[in-house]
Amino acid sequence: MNQDTICAIATAQGGAIGCIRVSGPEAIEITSYIFTPAATNRELGDSKPYTLTFGRIYDGSEVIDEVLVSLFRAPHSYTGENSTEITCHGSAYILQKVLQLLIKNGCRMAAPGEYTQRAFLNGKMDLSQAEAVADLIASSSAATHRLAMSQMRGGFSKELATLRDQLLHFTSLIELELDFSDHEELEFADRSELCQLANNIEKVIARLVNSFNVGNVIKNGVPVAIIGETNAGKSTLLNVLLNEDKAIVSDIHGTTRDIIEDTVNIGGITFRFIDTAGIRETSDTIESLGIERTFQKLDQAEIVLWMIDATNAQAQITQLAGQLLPRCEGKQLILVYNKADLVDNIQNSIPDNFPDNVQSITLSAKKREHIEELQRMLITSAHLPTITQNDVIVTNVRHYEALNNALEAIHRVQEGLTNNISGDFISQDIRECIFHLSDIAGEVTNDMVLQNIFQHFCIGK
CATH class of the missing domain: 3.30.1360.120 (Probable tRNA modification gtpase trme; domain 1)
Structure with a gap:
């Protein structure tokens, strides 16, 4: 070739x-x-x-x-x-x-x-740097650009190389003992030092695995679900946030029956907005499927915008609180009192039985009032760390899976050292950990994986 x-x-x-x-x-x-x-x-x-x-x-x-x-x-x-x-x-x-x-x-x-x-x-x-080329081309925000540049410059590769060197040193000491097993008085590998080394390696791999949650959000956008009853103004708000007529807007209840998604960059952060079907009792089979998908997307969201029709706010909160609040635990919930232009004295207070971290805002999506304030709330609610080109954050699913496998292997190493398992079993687990780390850099990757990675690049790159 x-x-x-x-x-x-x-x-x-x-x-x-x-x-x-x-x-x-x-x-x-x-x-x-x-x-x-x-x-x-x-x-x-x-x-x-x-x-x-x-x-x-x-x-x-x-x-x-x-x-x-x-x-x-x-x-x-x-x-x-x-x-x-x-x-x-x-x-x-x-x-x-x-x-x-x-x-x-x-x-x-x-x-x-x-x-x-x-x-x-x-x-x-190496392969992780090659994959970063596609990420750099596709970068749509300052954060995704910085992450791709860090990976292209070898920041991730250096971290992996350090881990592999430590693991190779680790297994060489154990295998040296195995070679001289006839001499029981010889001990090349101090078990307490090996335990400390295994713990340090485990912490680094665990940190990389845990960084995927942040990396995935930065790469694909912070998922924001827009939910609420029918005709609360969800599609209107989506169109305003995206600055285009993405969703059909109508006074007829139940207009949105399927999920509509799109991304937009706000303050350097990519948000993935998800317009959902209005929640209500219905005998319409198609609309019921749409409502079922609404709850699925709600579970996947990091931020939830609960659209409330300000002309009927108390009734809507009472109607849906029991269904929505349990699903919003651990998420950033913002109560959006819409249609403020139709109410003289709007009450946008947060009910007493709601969690302390819930926020609220009053706006008119139709007249584009207080949209900038909502955008500021979204930026604050995203809770994304400041990313520099020196940060090593995992954004690739293939890397994440390989690191998870490596983490499982190093956990077995730790258990083996704690339980004084034979050195040949510990050595095998160390080599498995090395294998999975090497897979990320492409040292052991097969041709099918390579073909799958590069066929998604653009022609000319």
Whole structure:
């Protein structure tokens, strides 16, 4: 696979400038076949690495475009191979024409993620760093950008490498004892020191596992469920928060029958708003399914916006408190008294039987009144820590599962040391822990896993 020379458009359509990446053993030669430098006394192959060469792309005698060609020589390129990047005008015709010429002269089209896959296979980055490339491209907030950059720069990899080194030292001492088992008087591994080392390793792995809750929220958005009775203004509020007509708004009760979700960035934090079906007694089968899904989404939410029609507030609170409050334990609950413009003296107090951490706000979603105040409450309720590029926070499900497996293995090691289990069993559990940590970096990952990871990248990266 790595003997092919590949090409792909690396920029989005519609821009003034387009870029085509070429990588592989014959990248420079194939580019030279279609490119003529403006300086008549030089060839592209004679150019120094990391230089730009101005010239023209030709199809026979026809000039296709005036371009700049960047040149990189192996192993000092993104992929670790000879590479060129052709920067031309962003015309779809020009880009496709250049691609056709490259393919005609020996290239093939790159598969999604193949450039980053080659970078991994050629040792330019480990697998966790390669996966961070996709996260960086998809980052939509300052927090997700910082996390992806930290992982790309190897912050996570360094943490894993330290753990693996400690575990290897751990198992080498135990296996050394096994090699000299005939000499009972020899003890290479002090059990108390091993217990302390195992405890320290367990704390680090547990911290990484626990960070996934924060990382998942930062990456996918803080889930916010908008719930309440029918016609309380849930869909109107969703449209206002998203600043678009995402949900159908009507005075007819039960308009929303399914779950509507979308994300928006507020104050640097991504929130995933979930508009749910209004809760009420109904004989409509479809609406009943929607209400059932409402409670499912409520269980998944971190923040709950309970929309209350201010014209009938007390009745709605009495009607739903018994169903909603038990499900909101451990969540940030905000009572949103809507339709404030229709009530003269609105009572937005929190009932006495409600938990102490419940907040309330009065607003008019229809007239967009006090929406900024609600947004500030959402930012405060998110309780997200300040993220820097030096923080190691797990955001990837594959990494999370591998760390969980490693944590189980190190727990068995701790139990074995406490119960004076034979060293060969302890050594096996240590090696299993090393295996799962190595899986994250791609040292033991099989081809099917690699294919699944890189096929979700965009073409050109």
